[in-house]
Amino acid sequence: MYGKMKNKELLVTINDLKDISELKRLGINNFVYPLQNFCVGIPNTFLISDIKEKGFIFINRVLDNNSILELEKILKNIPANIMGIIFDDLGVLELVKNLDIIKILYLNHFNTNIESIKIYMEYVDSVVVSSDITKNELEYIINKMPNKLTVMVLGYLQAMYSRRHLISNYQNYHKVKAKNPMKIVNDNNEFLVYENEFGTVLYHLPLYNGLELLDLPCQYYLIMNTFLSVKELANILKGKSDLSTDTGFLYQETIYKLKGDSDD
Amino acid sequence: MIELLAPAGDLERLKIALLYGADAVYIGGKDYSLRANTKNFTIEEIKLACEFAHKLNKKIYVTVNIVFHDQNLIGLEDYLKKLKELNVDAVIVSDIVGVKLALQNDLEVILSTQASTLNYKAIKFWQNMGVKRFVLAREATREDIIKIKKETNASLECFIHGAMCTAVSGKCVLSNYCTKRDSNRGGCAQICRWVFKTEDNPDFTLMSKDLNMVEYLEDMINIGVQSFKIEGRMRSVYYIATVIMCYRKIIDSILNKTITENEKEYFEKVLDRVANRDTTPQFFHKFPTENESYFADRTEVSNQDFLGIVLDYDKEKGLIELEQRNYFKVGDVVEFIGPNFDPFTYTISTILDENMTSIEVARHPKMKVFLPFSGAISPYSMMRIKLFDKKDVL
Numbered sequence: 001m002y003g004k005m006k007n008k009e010l011l012v013t014i015n016d017l018k019d020i021s022e023l024k025r026l027g028i029n030n031f032v033y034p035l036q037n038f039c040v041g042i043p044n045t046f047l048i049s050d051i052k053e054k055g056f057i058f059i060n061r062v063l064d065n066n067s068i069l070e071l072e073k074i075l076k077n078i079p080a081n082i083m084g085i086i087f088d089d090l091g092v093l094e095l096v097k098n099l100d101i102i103k104i105l106y107l108n109h110f111n112t113n114i115e116s117i118k119i120y121m122e123y124v125d126s127v128v129v130s131s132d133i134t135k136n137e138l139e140y141i142i143n144k145m146p147n148k149l150t151v152m153v154l155g156y157l158q159a160m161y162s163r164r165h166l167i168s169n170y171q172n173y174h175k176v177k178a179k180n181p182m183k184i185v186n187d188n189n190e191f192l193v194y195e196n197e198f199g200t201v202l203y204h205l206p207l208y209n210g211l212e213l214l215d216l217p218c219q220y221y222l223i224m225n226t227f228l229s230v231k232e233l234a235n236i237l238k239g240k241s242d243l244s245t246d247t248g249f250l251y252q253e254t255i256y257k258l259k260g261d262s263d264d
Numbered sequence: 265m266i267e268l269l270a271p272a273g274d275l276e277r278l279k280i281a282l283l284y285g286a287d288a289v290y291i292g293g294k295d296y297s298l299r300a301n302t303k304n305f306t307i308e309e310i311k312l313a314c315e316f317a318h319k320l321n322k323k324i325y326v327t328v329n330i331v332f333h334d335q336n337l338i339g340l341e342d343y344l345k346k347l348k349e350l351n352v353d354a355v356i357v358s359d360i361v362g363v364k365l366a367l368q369n370d371l372e373v374i375l376s377t378q379a380s381t382l383n384y385k386a387i388k389f390w391q392n393m394g395v396k397r398f399v400l401a402r403e404a405t406r407e408d409i410i411k412i413k414k415e416t417n418a419s420l421e422c423f424i425h426g427a428m429c430t431a432v433s434g435k436c437v438l439s440n441y442c443t444k445r446d447s448n449r450g451g452c453a454q455i456c457r458w459v460f461k462t463e464d465n466p467d468f469t470l471m472s473k474d475l476n477m478v479e480y481l482e483d484m485i486n487i488g489v490q491s492f493k494i495e496g497r498m499r500s501v502y503y504i505a506t507v508i509m510c511y512r513k514i515i516d517s518i519l520n521k522t523i524t525e526n527e528k529e530y531f532e533k534v535l536d537r538v539a540n541r542d543t544t545p546q547f548f549h550k551f552p553t554e555n556e557s558y559f560a561d562r563t564e565v566s567n568q569d570f571l572g573i574v575l576d577y578d579k580e581k582g583l584i585e586l587e588q589r590n591y592f593k594v595g596d597v598v599e600f601i602g603p604n605f606d607p608f609t610y611t612i613s614t615i616l617d618e619n620m621t622s623i624e625v626a627r628h629p630k631m632k633v634f635l636p637f638s639g640a641i642s643p644y645s646m647m648r649i650k651l652f653d654k655k656d657v658l
Contacts, residue, residue, distance in 0.1 A: 089380075090389045112334075159440075160431045176466065191438075255451055
């Protein structure tokens with residue numbers, strides 16, 4: 001796996017600023033900083049002023065009016081070391097259209113077809129292609145726009161994002177102390193639930209390993225490092241990890257219509 | 265104009281919704297709609313729906329709101345052209361390719377709640393493309409709505425009644441993982457209603473109570489919401505009739521400035537009765553807490569108030585032709601509701617079967633029976649268990 005990484009533009013999210021030197025030793029040089037007050041599902045986030053290295057800021061919340069205005073203020077004074085922004089709210093497009101930074105749209109669960117991606121590419125430098133589609137579908141899309149798009153290749157995949165405080169509500173109702181993150185299970189379906197003040201995210205378990213997508217001609221390959229240590233990341237990249245992983249939907253097509261649904 | 269917007273899963277529901285007071289109805293075609301498992305409308309049925317609605321000077325919106333995979337784009341533009349030919353009043357879309365194609369084909373576009381729009385900058389992005397109306401994210405607060413209206417003057421549509429997603433709409437693929445059904449292509453299996461085990465605590469549930477905005481409807485009108493949307497394309501005709509009738513009367517009373525707290529209380533009681541889950545206002549006025557969610561002890565009530573639907577009325581013979589929907593018998597005191605009259609009480613003295621033979625009990629679903637009646641009553645009126653007298657509440 002290490003060999004495949006060479007000459008690839010990996011974007012890796014940062015959990016702790018102290019991890020950066022170790023990540024550099026792994027050959028990773030593009031860092032993504034989840035921006036404080038603008039992320040859900042991520043325990044460790046950063047103020048712009050915390051970011052000393054070159055890097056991207058990451059925003060994955062659906063933003064209300066107050067938040068978009070707060071973000072506008074931050075972006076007006078964006079420091080030169082911020083190379084780009086990865087975001088999941090179309091309101092941000094309006095804020096960044098005149099900024100000379102790399103704009104990557106990560107509209108989670110959307111961008112599952114090339115035509116939508118082509119339209120968004122009129123506004124941004126790259127689009128993260130959805131992880132909810134098969135490898136064949138990904139290949140089709142990426143080959144239509146070689147070296148332009150971004151795919152997620154490693155990390156816990158979001159299965160659900162709620163504005164509600166699901167763990168707090170659960171604690172309050174049952175009068176128990178719950179872990180955050182906490183693992184929940186129904187038969188073979190396991191999720192990791194994490195809440196912060198902006199909402200709750202359910203991540204699918206086990207960890208998604210789509211490193212085979214490094215073979216596809218993308219602009220960037222995104223590694224969401226949340227809940228992984230640098231050591232665990234290094235072991236995965238070196239192919240030495242014993243962490244349980246799966247390939248998400250790469251080889252598992254989802255059903256559009258159930259059998260028996262009428263087409264007449 | 266203030267619009268009451270109803271759901272309909274088929275032609276019967278559509279007619280009921282419009283006759284009971286909806287200004288517009290949203291429906292899904294056989295493809296591209298987020299309720300893939302409901303009956304939905306063929307092209308011919310969409311044509312009939314438009315004809316029926318337009319005769320009443322009302323509107324039809326068609327949902328084309330899946331998140332498209334490449335293979336789903338085949339035929340999309342032809343379908344949109346067909347919808348234009350059929351004179352649908354707008355399409356409800358979430359994926360940008362659908363928005364662009366619809367606009368190119370001169371269709372009005374309503375941006376679906378699936379697009380999770382919660383700020384005015386996002387609205388401006390879509391306005392620049394040509395979108396004029398927006399279904400805001402269900403998480404929109406009163407302040408969000410006011411700011412969006414002020415900054416964009418967009419036509420705003422908000423959900424006011426029915427089931428809520430626990431997730432931000434469009435941001436959930438739990439079904440994809442748990443059932444392989446694609447929630448963003450109409451396969452939502454409502455995983456948020458499942459019960460999950462935890463490592464060392466009580467079972468974990470995610471389920472939200474349903475939405476009910478009666479209390480805040482007047483405020484919503486005053487802050488500029490134009491379209492008031494009822495959730496539930498898979499709901500029964502009785503549910504649709506009751507909910508639409510209640511909200512029609514509430515909206516009219518608000519607009520006429522005759523609304524009273526007692527009247528609201530009455531309609532709340534009727535709405536509670538027809539609901540199968542608890543309802544609350546959710547995000548509009550405060551942040552939802554555990555009180556807006558269900559936990560392990562939730563109950564869902566199967567409502568059996570709906571006794572039958574009027575198929576016809578023979579004035580000469582003085583007989584209502586009724587299709588049975590739930591058990592009733594001679595001696596029951598029931599209530600009729602309908603599009604053009606206030607609910608009235610009726611005591612069942614006689615039930616005649618299709619052979620005009622007197623029977624004591626109507627026990628078979630969809631059986632046709634006849635009930636003596638003198639007066640006037642129209643098809644699509646409904647017979648239900650007598651709930652409570654309005655005068656007892658008011």
